[in-house]
Amino acid sequence: MIKENDQLPTGALTSKGDLGIQHYDPREIFAKGRHIIFAVPGAFTPTCSEKHLPGYVELADAFKNKGVQSINCISVNDAFVMKAWGDALGIGDKVRLLSDGNGAYSEALGLANDTGAFGGIRSKRYAMVVEDGIVEHLFVEDEKQFEVSKAEYVLDKLTA
Template structure:
Protein backbone atom coordinates (compact mmCIF):
# COMPACT_ATOMS: atom_id res chain seq x y z
CA UNK A 1 0.00 0.00 0.00
CA UNK A 2 1.15 3.51 -0.75
CA UNK A 3 2.30 5.49 2.29
CA UNK A 4 3.37 8.95 3.33
CA UNK A 5 6.57 10.21 1.70
CA UNK A 6 5.85 8.14 -1.43
CA UNK A 7 5.47 9.92 -4.76
CA UNK A 8 1.97 9.84 -6.17
CA UNK A 9 2.22 7.36 -9.05
CA UNK A 10 1.31 7.91 -12.67
CA UNK A 11 -1.93 6.48 -13.93
CA UNK A 12 -5.12 7.44 -15.69
CA UNK A 13 -8.24 8.93 -14.15
CA UNK A 14 -11.09 10.35 -16.22
CA UNK A 15 -13.70 13.09 -15.99
CA UNK A 16 -16.53 14.13 -18.24
CA UNK A 17 -16.02 17.83 -18.88
CA UNK A 18 -17.65 20.49 -21.00
CA UNK A 19 -15.59 19.34 -23.99
CA UNK A 20 -16.12 15.62 -23.51
CA UNK A 21 -14.06 12.91 -21.88
CA UNK A 22 -10.81 14.08 -20.33
CA UNK A 23 -7.92 12.01 -18.99
CA UNK A 24 -5.76 13.04 -16.06
CA UNK A 25 -2.45 11.62 -14.89
CA UNK A 26 -2.28 12.10 -11.09
CA UNK A 27 1.53 12.32 -11.18
CA UNK A 28 1.22 15.34 -13.48
CA UNK A 29 -1.96 16.82 -11.98
CA UNK A 30 -0.44 16.88 -8.48
CA UNK A 31 3.21 17.52 -9.44
CA UNK A 32 3.45 21.12 -8.20
CA UNK A 33 1.78 22.71 -5.20
CA UNK A 34 -0.48 21.25 -2.53
CA UNK A 35 -3.50 19.12 -3.38
CA UNK A 36 -6.07 16.90 -1.67
CA UNK A 37 -7.22 13.65 -3.25
CA UNK A 38 -9.97 11.74 -1.49
CA UNK A 39 -11.74 8.55 -2.47
CA UNK A 40 -15.21 7.27 -1.83
CA UNK A 41 -16.32 3.65 -2.26
CA UNK A 42 -19.06 4.68 -4.66
CA UNK A 43 -21.05 7.58 -6.05
CA UNK A 44 -24.65 7.81 -4.86
CA UNK A 45 -23.95 5.70 -1.76
CA UNK A 46 -25.23 7.05 1.59
CA UNK A 47 -22.08 8.08 3.49
CA UNK A 48 -20.36 9.28 0.34
CA UNK A 49 -23.34 11.43 -0.70
CA UNK A 50 -24.49 12.65 2.71
CA UNK A 51 -21.16 13.25 4.44
CA UNK A 52 -17.88 12.69 2.62
CA UNK A 53 -18.21 14.69 -0.62
CA UNK A 54 -20.32 17.43 1.03
CA UNK A 55 -17.64 17.93 3.71
CA UNK A 56 -15.09 18.85 1.04
CA UNK A 57 -17.50 21.14 -0.81
CA UNK A 58 -18.36 22.88 2.48
CA UNK A 59 -14.70 23.33 3.49
CA UNK A 60 -13.20 24.03 0.06
CA UNK A 61 -12.46 27.67 0.87
CA UNK A 62 -10.95 26.72 4.25
CA UNK A 63 -8.68 24.20 2.53
CA UNK A 64 -7.69 26.75 -0.10
CA UNK A 65 -6.80 29.18 2.71
CA UNK A 66 -4.31 26.51 3.86
CA UNK A 67 -2.68 26.50 0.42
CA UNK A 68 -4.59 23.63 -1.22
CA UNK A 69 -4.82 24.25 -4.96
CA UNK A 70 -6.84 21.22 -6.08
CA UNK A 71 -9.46 19.19 -4.25
CA UNK A 72 -10.31 16.01 -6.14
CA UNK A 73 -12.73 13.19 -5.36
CA UNK A 74 -12.26 9.82 -7.03
CA UNK A 75 -14.35 6.66 -7.09
CA UNK A 76 -14.41 3.36 -8.92
CA UNK A 77 -17.27 4.46 -11.13
CA UNK A 78 -17.32 5.69 -14.70
CA UNK A 79 -17.00 9.36 -15.60
CA UNK A 80 -20.68 9.59 -16.59
CA UNK A 81 -21.76 8.43 -13.12
CA UNK A 82 -19.35 10.85 -11.44
CA UNK A 83 -20.70 13.77 -13.47
CA UNK A 84 -24.32 12.81 -12.71
CA UNK A 85 -23.47 12.45 -9.01
CA UNK A 86 -21.90 15.90 -8.94
CA UNK A 87 -24.94 17.37 -10.66
CA UNK A 88 -27.33 15.62 -8.24
CA UNK A 89 -25.43 17.04 -5.25
CA UNK A 90 -24.96 20.50 -6.79
CA UNK A 91 -21.17 20.20 -6.61
CA UNK A 92 -19.54 23.30 -8.03
CA UNK A 93 -16.08 23.49 -9.55
CA UNK A 94 -14.45 23.62 -6.10
CA UNK A 95 -14.11 19.81 -6.19
CA UNK A 96 -12.97 17.81 -9.23
CA UNK A 97 -14.84 14.54 -9.70
CA UNK A 98 -12.59 11.85 -11.16
CA UNK A 99 -13.33 8.28 -12.19
CA UNK A 100 -11.17 5.16 -11.86
CA UNK A 101 -13.51 3.07 -13.97
CA UNK A 102 -11.65 -0.23 -13.81
CA UNK A 103 -10.07 0.28 -10.35
CA UNK A 104 -6.61 -0.03 -11.90
CA UNK A 105 -5.28 3.12 -10.26
CA UNK A 106 -6.48 2.06 -6.83
CA UNK A 107 -5.03 -1.40 -7.34
CA UNK A 108 -1.71 0.32 -8.04
CA UNK A 109 -2.11 2.36 -4.82
CA UNK A 110 -3.07 -0.74 -2.84
CA UNK A 111 -6.20 1.04 -1.66
CA UNK A 112 -8.93 -1.32 -2.82
CA UNK A 113 -11.51 -3.51 -1.18
CA UNK A 114 -13.62 -6.30 -2.57
CA UNK A 115 -17.35 -6.03 -1.96
CA UNK A 116 -18.35 -9.14 -3.89
CA UNK A 117 -21.74 -9.08 -5.54
CA UNK A 118 -22.61 -5.82 -3.76
CA UNK A 119 -20.32 -3.70 -5.91
CA UNK A 120 -17.20 -5.60 -6.91
CA UNK A 121 -13.83 -3.92 -6.50
CA UNK A 122 -14.05 -0.50 -4.85
CA UNK A 123 -11.65 2.14 -3.57
CA UNK A 124 -11.01 2.29 0.13
CA UNK A 125 -12.35 5.44 1.75
CA UNK A 126 -9.33 7.72 2.24
CA UNK A 127 -7.96 11.23 1.92
CA UNK A 128 -4.41 12.25 1.12
CA UNK A 129 -2.52 15.51 0.94
CA UNK A 130 0.01 15.69 -1.87
CA UNK A 131 2.68 18.39 -1.97
CA UNK A 132 4.89 18.69 -5.03
CA UNK A 133 4.02 15.13 -6.02
CA UNK A 134 4.77 13.59 -2.60
CA UNK A 135 2.11 12.23 -0.24
CA UNK A 136 2.54 14.18 3.00
CA UNK A 137 -0.60 12.92 4.78
CA UNK A 138 -2.61 9.74 4.22
CA UNK A 139 -5.79 8.96 6.13
CA UNK A 140 -7.37 5.57 5.37
CA UNK A 141 -10.61 4.64 7.09
CA UNK A 142 -11.13 1.37 8.89
CA UNK A 143 -13.83 -0.81 7.36
CA UNK A 144 -17.23 0.91 7.36
CA UNK A 145 -16.08 4.00 9.25
CA UNK A 146 -15.99 7.67 8.36
CA UNK A 147 -13.96 10.31 10.15
CA UNK A 148 -10.24 10.48 9.41
CA UNK A 149 -10.85 11.04 5.70
CA UNK A 150 -13.26 13.93 6.26
CA UNK A 151 -12.47 17.46 5.15
CA UNK A 152 -12.57 18.54 8.78
CA UNK A 153 -9.82 16.06 9.73
CA UNK A 154 -7.68 16.97 6.71
CA UNK A 155 -8.07 20.64 7.59
CA UNK A 156 -6.97 19.99 11.19
CA UNK A 157 -3.89 18.16 9.91
CA UNK A 158 -2.99 21.04 7.60
CA UNK A 159 -3.42 23.57 10.40
CA UNK A 160 -0.96 21.59 12.50
Protein backbone atom coordinates (compact mmCIF):
# COMPACT_ATOMS: atom_id res chain seq x y z
CA MET A 1 0.00 0.00 0.00
CA ILE A 2 1.18 3.50 -0.79
CA LYS A 3 2.29 5.41 2.27
CA GLU A 4 3.27 8.89 3.31
CA ASN A 5 6.45 10.18 1.62
CA ASP A 6 5.93 7.87 -1.39
CA GLN A 7 5.74 9.24 -4.92
CA LEU A 8 2.44 8.69 -6.68
CA PRO A 9 2.63 5.91 -9.24
CA THR A 10 1.82 6.44 -12.88
CA GLY A 11 -1.57 5.30 -14.01
CA ALA A 12 -4.58 6.03 -16.16
CA LEU A 13 -7.59 8.02 -15.00
CA THR A 14 -10.28 9.62 -17.14
CA SER A 15 -13.00 12.23 -16.93
CA LYS A 16 -15.84 13.28 -19.21
CA GLY A 17 -15.64 16.93 -20.10
CA ASP A 18 -17.01 19.28 -22.71
CA LEU A 19 -14.37 18.05 -25.14
CA GLY A 20 -15.11 14.35 -24.62
CA ILE A 21 -13.09 11.86 -22.61
CA GLN A 22 -9.93 13.32 -21.10
CA HIS A 23 -7.04 11.10 -20.03
CA TYR A 24 -4.79 11.81 -17.06
CA ASP A 25 -1.66 10.28 -15.57
CA PRO A 26 -1.83 11.05 -11.84
CA ARG A 27 1.96 11.25 -11.56
CA GLU A 28 1.90 14.07 -14.13
CA ILE A 29 -1.17 16.07 -13.07
CA PHE A 30 -0.20 16.06 -9.38
CA ALA A 31 3.55 16.61 -9.98
CA LYS A 32 3.51 20.30 -9.04
CA GLY A 33 1.72 21.99 -6.17
CA ARG A 34 -0.56 20.74 -3.42
CA HIS A 35 -3.59 18.59 -4.23
CA ILE A 36 -6.28 16.64 -2.42
CA ILE A 37 -7.20 13.21 -3.73
CA PHE A 38 -10.02 11.32 -2.12
CA ALA A 39 -11.67 8.10 -3.19
CA VAL A 40 -15.13 6.71 -2.74
CA PRO A 41 -16.37 3.14 -3.22
CA GLY A 42 -18.95 4.21 -5.79
CA ALA A 43 -20.77 7.12 -7.37
CA PHE A 44 -24.44 7.49 -6.42
CA THR A 45 -23.97 5.48 -3.20
CA PRO A 46 -25.44 6.94 0.02
CA THR A 47 -22.41 8.03 2.07
CA CYS A 48 -20.48 9.07 -1.02
CA SER A 49 -23.34 11.20 -2.40
CA GLU A 50 -24.75 12.59 0.84
CA LYS A 51 -21.57 13.27 2.84
CA HIS A 52 -18.18 12.51 1.29
CA LEU A 53 -18.26 14.43 -2.01
CA PRO A 54 -20.51 17.26 -0.71
CA GLY A 55 -18.10 17.90 2.17
CA TYR A 56 -15.27 18.66 -0.23
CA VAL A 57 -17.52 20.82 -2.41
CA GLU A 58 -18.65 22.84 0.62
CA LEU A 59 -15.07 23.35 1.89
CA ALA A 60 -13.43 23.96 -1.50
CA ASP A 61 -12.68 27.62 -0.72
CA ALA A 62 -11.23 26.73 2.69
CA PHE A 63 -8.91 24.22 1.00
CA LYS A 64 -7.82 26.88 -1.51
CA ASN A 65 -7.05 29.21 1.39
CA LYS A 66 -4.69 26.48 2.69
CA GLY A 67 -2.81 26.40 -0.62
CA VAL A 68 -4.61 23.47 -2.26
CA GLN A 69 -4.63 23.79 -6.06
CA SER A 70 -7.13 21.04 -6.83
CA ILE A 71 -9.54 18.65 -5.16
CA ASN A 72 -10.00 15.33 -6.93
CA CYS A 73 -12.38 12.43 -6.35
CA ILE A 74 -11.53 8.97 -7.69
CA SER A 75 -14.01 6.14 -8.03
CA VAL A 76 -14.07 2.81 -9.83
CA ASN A 77 -16.85 3.88 -12.17
CA ASP A 78 -16.68 4.90 -15.80
CA ALA A 79 -16.20 8.54 -16.82
CA PHE A 80 -19.84 8.85 -17.97
CA VAL A 81 -21.16 7.76 -14.56
CA MET A 82 -18.80 10.16 -12.80
CA LYS A 83 -19.98 13.05 -15.01
CA ALA A 84 -23.64 12.19 -14.40
CA TRP A 85 -22.96 11.99 -10.65
CA GLY A 86 -21.34 15.43 -10.62
CA ASP A 87 -24.19 16.87 -12.67
CA ALA A 88 -26.81 15.29 -10.38
CA LEU A 89 -25.15 16.82 -7.32
CA GLY A 90 -24.45 20.17 -9.01
CA ILE A 91 -20.80 20.26 -7.92
CA GLY A 92 -19.60 22.50 -10.76
CA ASP A 93 -15.83 22.70 -11.01
CA LYS A 94 -15.01 22.60 -7.31
CA VAL A 95 -14.02 18.93 -7.42
CA ARG A 96 -12.60 17.08 -10.43
CA LEU A 97 -14.23 13.66 -10.77
CA LEU A 98 -11.78 11.04 -12.02
CA SER A 99 -12.72 7.60 -13.25
CA ASP A 100 -10.59 4.58 -12.39
CA GLY A 101 -12.67 2.49 -14.78
CA ASN A 102 -11.30 -0.97 -14.06
CA GLY A 103 -9.77 -0.29 -10.64
CA ALA A 104 -6.20 -0.58 -11.92
CA TYR A 105 -5.05 2.66 -10.29
CA SER A 106 -6.66 1.75 -6.98
CA GLU A 107 -4.80 -1.57 -7.18
CA ALA A 108 -1.52 0.22 -8.02
CA LEU A 109 -1.98 2.29 -4.86
CA GLY A 110 -2.74 -0.84 -2.84
CA LEU A 111 -6.12 0.69 -1.99
CA ALA A 112 -8.45 -1.58 -3.94
CA ASN A 113 -11.18 -3.54 -2.20
CA ASP A 114 -12.77 -6.65 -3.71
CA THR A 115 -16.45 -6.53 -2.78
CA GLY A 116 -17.21 -9.79 -4.60
CA ALA A 117 -20.63 -10.13 -6.16
CA PHE A 118 -21.80 -6.88 -4.53
CA GLY A 119 -19.74 -4.64 -6.82
CA GLY A 120 -16.46 -6.29 -7.74
CA ILE A 121 -13.23 -4.32 -7.42
CA ARG A 122 -13.82 -0.93 -5.80
CA SER A 123 -11.61 1.60 -4.12
CA LYS A 124 -11.24 1.77 -0.38
CA ARG A 125 -12.46 5.04 1.06
CA TYR A 126 -9.46 7.30 1.63
CA ALA A 127 -8.06 10.79 1.30
CA MET A 128 -4.55 11.99 0.67
CA VAL A 129 -2.72 15.27 0.46
CA VAL A 130 -0.16 15.27 -2.35
CA GLU A 131 2.59 17.88 -2.53
CA ASP A 132 4.73 17.94 -5.69
CA GLY A 133 3.80 14.34 -6.49
CA ILE A 134 4.65 13.02 -3.01
CA VAL A 135 2.03 11.76 -0.53
CA GLU A 136 2.21 14.19 2.39
CA HIS A 137 -0.74 12.76 4.33
CA LEU A 138 -2.72 9.55 3.83
CA PHE A 139 -5.99 8.78 5.62
CA VAL A 140 -7.46 5.34 4.92
CA GLU A 141 -10.80 4.38 6.41
CA ASP A 142 -11.44 1.09 8.16
CA GLU A 143 -14.20 -1.03 6.61
CA LYS A 144 -17.62 0.70 6.74
CA GLN A 145 -16.18 3.80 8.43
CA PHE A 146 -16.32 7.47 7.45
CA GLU A 147 -14.13 9.56 9.74
CA VAL A 148 -10.56 10.19 8.59
CA SER A 149 -11.26 10.79 4.90
CA LYS A 150 -13.97 13.39 5.36
CA ALA A 151 -13.24 16.93 4.23
CA GLU A 152 -13.38 18.46 7.70
CA TYR A 153 -10.80 16.01 9.06
CA VAL A 154 -8.40 16.51 6.15
CA LEU A 155 -8.75 20.30 6.25
CA ASP A 156 -7.94 20.26 9.97
CA LYS A 157 -4.67 18.38 9.26
CA LEU A 158 -3.43 20.93 6.69
CA THR A 159 -1.02 23.70 7.55
CA ALA A 160 -1.11 26.87 5.48
